[in-house]
Amino acid sequence: MVANIELVIWSFLASLGFALLFRIVGRDLLWAAAGGALTRAAFLLFMEMTDKRLVYTMLAAMCAAFFAEYVGARKKMPPTVFLYPSIIPLIPADLLYNMMVGVVLTDPERITLNAQNLVPGLLGLCIGFVLASTISYYVRRKIFVRNNGKDSDIERNY
Numbered sequence: 001m002v003a004n005i006e007l008v009i010w011s012f013l014a015s016l017g018f019a020l021l022f023r024i025v026g027r028d029l030l031w032a033a034a035g036g037a038l039t040r041a042a043f044l045l046f047m048e049m050t051d052k053r054l055v056y057t058m059l060a061a062m063c064a065a066f067f068a069e070y071v072g073a074r075k076k077m078p079p080t081v082f083l084y085p086s087i088i089p090l091i092p093a094d095l096l097y098n099m100m101v102g103v104v105l106t107d108p109e110r111i112t113l114n115a116q117n118l119v120p121g122l123l124g125l126c127i128g129f130v131l132a133s134t135i136s137y138y139v140r141r142k143i144f145v146r147n148n149g150k151d152s153d154i155e156r157n158y
Contacts, residue, residue: 004044011040011089019085028081031071035086039064043090054120054127060090061128069136092121 015036019029042063046056064086065079072079095118102110 007044008037008040012037015039015085015088018088022081022084024081024085028075028077031075032082032085035064035067035071035082036089038067039086040089052120053117054124057090057121057124058128058131061087061125062132064090065129065132066136069132087125090121090125092118095121 012033016029016033018036019032022032024032039060043056043060046059050056065083068079068081068083068086071077071082095114099111099114099118102108102114
């Protein structure tokens with residue numbers, strides 16, 4: 001339990017660092033870092049529920065994307081401002097590094113072992129973002145149609 005809390009705190013700090021790198025300022029900086037902490041917490045929660053890397057990575061990526069969409073809409077900013085720092089805890093850099101070490105050392109066992117974990121993680125990220133974007137698109141479209149009528153300029157251009 002303590003280790004998980006430490007991971008969430010480190011994820012907050014890592015996302016904060018990347019938010020600074022992306023030149024996010026003010027309170028938006030804290031929102032971006034909070035997205036990283038939320039993403040790590042969701043990742044750990046879903047990892048306890050299932051042992052399928054694709055599934056728990058996909059669900060955590062969806063949480064990050066929905067968080068970014070929500071905060072972006074509330075702040076009237078693009079969601080990517082909050083999405084990029086939020087996904088930092090999900091990037092499987094250790095698996096990619098170890099797989100590349102296996103390639104350099106021509107160690108097929110190391111390559112296979114790391115690739116078997118890397119591919120489902122990356123697929124989970126991609127699928128999670130696509131699903132969250134699709135759902136968000138249709139929710140926004142339904143809200144615009146309901147608020148502005150079917151022939152509004154916003155709906156036609158969206």
